[in-house]
Amino acid sequence: MRVAVPLLCLALLTSACASAGGTAGPGTPPPPPPPPGSGGVLTDWRGPITAGDRDRLNRLDRAWSQALTEARRDEGSGDLASVGNLIDPDAARPGAEPPVGDYRCRTIKLGNQGGRGGLGYVVYGWFDCRIERTANGLRFSKLTGSQRQTGLLFPESAERMIFLGGLALSTEPNASSYGQNPERDIVGVWERFADRRWRLVMPYPVYESTLDLLEVVPR
Secondary structure, eight states, X not given: OTTHHHHHHHHHHHXXXXXXXXXXXXXXXXXXXXXXXXXXXXXXXXXXXXXXXXXXXXXXXXXXXXXXXXXXXXXXXXXXXXXXXXXXXXXXXXXXXXXXXXXXXXXXXXXXXXXXXXXXXXXXXXXXXXXXXXXXXXXXXXXXXXXXXXXXXXXXXXXXXEEEEEEEETTOOSXXXXXXXXXXXXXXXXXXXXXXXXXXXXXXXXXXXXXEEEEEEEO
């Protein structure tokens, strides 16, 4: 008994040290990513994403199919034929992460939440955008226009990144951070679809269309 007590104490002390910051056991799940603004680079979108946006992301293929059907069925505004493979769901290629810098961007809206009778598509003009590296990771911002997205791009694979951000309308100041206003939250997939051309694909946005595409090219 006199020998067993010190051994027991040593075992308890070792266990306590491990739980206080030692190496986690093989069955211990990784810690969640730090919240926005914590100063640590966010590497996994699965931590901050909301349940509603996760559902929208899971229905991306359905959104593509529905939006293209509506765009081909109904009249629209602008020259949809001029956008090329921007509207090809399978156009993504390796090299999704864009370099930091200033860009031009334009929005293409496909489909209509109001159903038949509305515009099947709208092709907008070009505005100013920017990619910058922040303490939380790579950030995309649409700087001009009446609908301005701002958010973080999360690494996902060689062919895509996940965008989580917010939306500012009209003369409003900068968009709120993701998760602060569900009606302004945006989820999307960022892809490179041609040489030095990227797109942000946003399924089932809150306003107007079935699928929003933001074409992004260097200035």
